[in-house]
Amino acid sequence: VSEVPGQRGKHARPQGTWDHGFSTIKEFMVEWVSRDIELCIGCKRCMEACPVTKKHFGIGELNHATEVGTGVPESIKEFAWNCVQCGRCVPVCPAGARRDYMVLFIKHKLRGEAPRSYKRYLAIKGPFPGIPGKIGQTIYAMTQKRKHRGLARFMETLPREKTPLLFYPGCYVYVADVMKRTLRLLDHVGKPYAVLGGLTTCCGIPQLLHGEFELADRCLDALHEKIMPGDPSIIITACAECFEALLRIKAKFGEDFEVLTVAEYLLRHADRFPAVRVREKVTLHDSCRLARRYRKGNVAREVVARFAGLEEMERTRENTMCCYYWNHDLDPANHQHRVERTAEAGRKAQAMVCDCISCYDEYIKDDYGIEIIELLHLFEESLETGAGRKGGTTP
Numbered sequence: 001v002s003e004v005p006g007q008r009g010k011h012a013r014p015q016g017t018w019d020h021g022f023s024t025i026k027e028f029m030v031e032w033v034s035r036d037i038e039l040c041i042g043c044k045r046c047m048e049a050c051p052v053t054k055k056h057f058g059i060g061e062l063n064h065a066t067e068v069g070t071g072v073p074e075s076i077k078e079f080a081w082n083c084v085q086c087g088r089c090v091p092v093c094p095a096g097a098r099r100d101y102m103v104l105f106i107k108h109k110l111r112g113e114a115p116r117s118y119k120r121y122l123a124i125k126g127p128f129p130g131i132p133g134k135i136g137q138t139i140y141a142m143t144q145k146r147k148h149r150g151l152a153r154f155m156e157t158l159p160r161e162k163t164p165l166l167f168y169p170g171c172y173v174y175v176a177d178v179m180k181r182t183l184r185l186l187d188h189v190g191k192p193y194a195v196l197g198g199l200t201t202c203c204g205i206p207q208l209l210h211g212e213f214e215l216a217d218r219c220l221d222a223l224h225e226k227i228m229p230g231d232p233s234i235i236i237t238a239c240a241e242c243f244e245a246l247l248r249i250k251a252k253f254g255e256d257f258e259v260l261t262v263a264e265y266l267l268r269h270a271d272r273f274p275a276v277r278v279r280e281k282v283t284l285h286d287s288c289r290l291a292r293r294y295r296k297g298n299v300a301r302e303v304v305a306r307f308a309g310l311e312e313m314e315r316t317r318e319n320t321m322c323c324y325y326w327n328h329d330l331d332p333a334n335h336q337h338r339v340e341r342t343a344e345a346g347r348k349a350q351a352m353v354c355d356c357i358s359c360y361d362e363y364i365k366d367d368y369g370i371e372i373i374e375l376l377h378l379f380e381e382s383l384e385t386g387a388g389r390k391g392g393t394t395p
């Protein structure tokens with residue numbers, strides 16, 4: 001990133017500015033994308049690495065459609081909406097261009113004509129959903145609070161007291177099984193913590209991934225305001241998108257809190273969990289964001305090594321395959337990709353472990369004939385197993 005235009009050095013960045021000194025995502029993206037169009041040598045490697053469905057178009061055509069103020073042909077529109085922002089196109093580029101950002105910029109240009117599935121996904125997310133969205137949020141929160149009474153106090157509430165540890169589930173406060181599991185594990189660790197969760201606390205990354213840059217900026221700023229009364233030293237989350245948002249907030253506002261995945265945090269307290277083998281053999285699905293972008297593949301492997309035998313997938317860590325969450329099933333090939341991924345997992349192990357809540361959420365929607373679990377299951381099972389259940393043995 002050192003050659004990024006506009007970079008003024010980490011220490012020169014004024015508070016409240018976006019990456020590399022830009023004050024908004026849009027400003028940053030315009031600069032970045034313009035630079036990348038210049039850098040591109042048209043080798044097509046990004047498109048060869050890209051796993052989503054696309055019609056034929058040339059790189060020159062794609063670059064032209066990426067420029068500020070140009071039109072976007074139908075074939076490229078369809079490709080842009082199919083793009084899941086997986087980042088497979090980035091490491092293969094010999095010129096150092098970010099094709100993922102370039103396609104994201106096309107989404108931004110097209111946001112007025114976003115597909116219905118995109119609009120539906122964002123309809124009740126975030127602190128600024130508009131009046132119909134606000135009504136939808138209220139009804140959704142009321143229904144969920146009634147359904148999951150034990151979790152109701154964490155839904156759409158703001159921690160007011162200072163807290164050393166903030167657990168930020170954001171929107172996934174409504175994924176009840178994950179929430180209950182995480183709270184149980186945090187209670188078991190026994191350190192004081194507060195929870196910040198709800199649709200109104202949405203982190204802004206879903207908006208960013210839909211090309212809604214201005215909205216993403218506002219959500220990130222609003223989340224920062226909600227975090228700071230707690231003045232936490234550590235913020236944890238199990239969602240890869242929330243993780244990214246927290247890192248962006250930290251950089252943008254020069255905050256000194258530490259951002260960890262929940263699994264990373266639990267590993268720091270691993271002595272609180274019995275060292276038992278709870279599964280004979282599992283395989284790991286690395287997420288694009290945590291494993292490829294933030295190189296967190298070791299965290300998942302450290303967790304698995306404590307509690308299970310690991311059989312690696314063919315494509316792992318930075319070379320992982322996407323769960324295809326972020327085009328909301330617009331691409332008809334998504335399902336087949338997931339069938340192939342889980343079939344490989346099934347040949348190798350009895351369960352596929354996901355390191356990110358979005359991947360987990362995507363894979364549990366269908367029955368792929370293999371058990372899908374998240375990393376935190378393994379911690380939880382270690383508490384339940386002792387030395388007996390599921391044929392558990394001391395590793």
Ligand code: SF4
Pocket residue numbers: 046049050051052082083084085086087088089090099100103
């Ligand atoms: S981010 Fe993924 S889906 Fe989007 S263009 Fe790159 S490789 Fe293709």
Ligand code: SF4
Pocket residue numbers: 039040041042043044045046047059092093094095096097098099
């Ligand atoms: S891989 Fe890089 S240089 Fe090659 S076409 Fe894609 S963006 Fe251009």
